[in-house]
Amino acid sequence: MVNQFAGAADLAQRRRRRLAQTELAADEPLHMVLPSAGVESLPRQEVRLLRKIVSPRLWKHLSLLAGLPLLWVVLYGTAGAPRSSVMNGFSGILLLLAAQLATIVGWLRARSATDFQGHYRAWKWLAIGLATGAALILTDSARILPDVAAYLLRPLTGPLESARKAVVLVPVLAWCGFVLVRVLPDMNRSFWSQSLLIVALLVGVVRFMLVHTPAVSAISTPTLSALVLASTYAAFASMLLHCRHVAYICNDPPGGM
Numbered sequence: 001m002v003n004q005f006a007g008a009a010d011l012a013q014r015r016r017r018r019l020a021q022t023e024l025a026a027d028e029p030l031h032m033v034l035p036s037a038g039v040e041s042l043p044r045q046e047v048r049l050l051r052k053i054v055s056p057r058l059w060k061h062l063s064l065l066a067g068l069p070l071l072w073v074v075l076y077g078t079a080g081a082p083r084s085s086v087m088n089g090f091s092g093i094l095l096l097l098a099a100q101l102a103t104i105v106g107w108l109r110a111r112s113a114t115d116f117q118g119h120y121r122a123w124k125w126l127a128i129g130l131a132t133g134a135a136l137i138l139t140d141s142a143r144i145l146p147d148v149a150a151y152l153l154r155p156l157t158g159p160l161e162s163a164r165k166a167v168v169l170v171p172v173l174a175w176c177g178f179v180l181v182r183v184l185p186d187m188n189r190s191f192w193s194q195s196l197l198i199v200a201l202l203v204g205v206v207r208f209m210l211v212h213t214p215a216v217s218a219i220s221t222p223t224l225s226a227l228v229l230a231s232t233y234a235a236f237a238s239m240l241l242h243c244r245h246v247a248y249i250c251n252d253p254p255g256g257m
Helices: 002-027 044-053 058-079 083-109 119-138 145-157 164-187 191-211 214-218 221-248
Strands: none
Touching: 058 083, 058 221, 083 119, 083 221, 119 164, 119 221, 164 191, 191 221
16 A cells, blocks of 8 residues: 555656646747757658658758759760650659659658648648649640640530630649749748749749740740750759758748748
């Protein structure tokens, strides 16, 4: 009986200490709370796996981004395929990798203690959009997308002859607006990754507008493919740098939100 009472007393003391520590932590000013890294909330096995996928060393990422153009030159010189085909294949692979990195970012951002209006949920939709773009590029089906969309909408809207381009333009612009409103504010702690994503969007919109203008016949196919490659390269670089930032520097939303 004495031992039982002693155990109960020790348990009560531990509860009082936990309550006291909680009250002290609640009384601390907000500016004393340091931003957290995504790896801090992961088990050791997941941390080791994440380090194999995304290195915490910045120089490794910069070396990869600098070596990708050299890799494209090697592929272009040895593939024996048309230049536009090589660039489109390279663009699709980069966009697919960017989609996977966006998935990892969303997974890590979901572990932040601060919700930031649920903006971390936008990362899965960004990953779906990037993967869809990669599929369109790799299958070379982007050019027939207006015809397919018009055919699917014909039972509801009737024949769409002159408005076929708008059928694709409206969803593309809506998706860009979604990225600007939901994703970019969540990247406010990482200036370079945020800037690279803006560049990717701008180049992608320019390329899309060039394709759907009367002057498209005056623009060569390799030039259009080069714009796609530039946009996907910027998107991949943005996701790679932001994934490193969220994993090893801070996975919290922008300060003051």
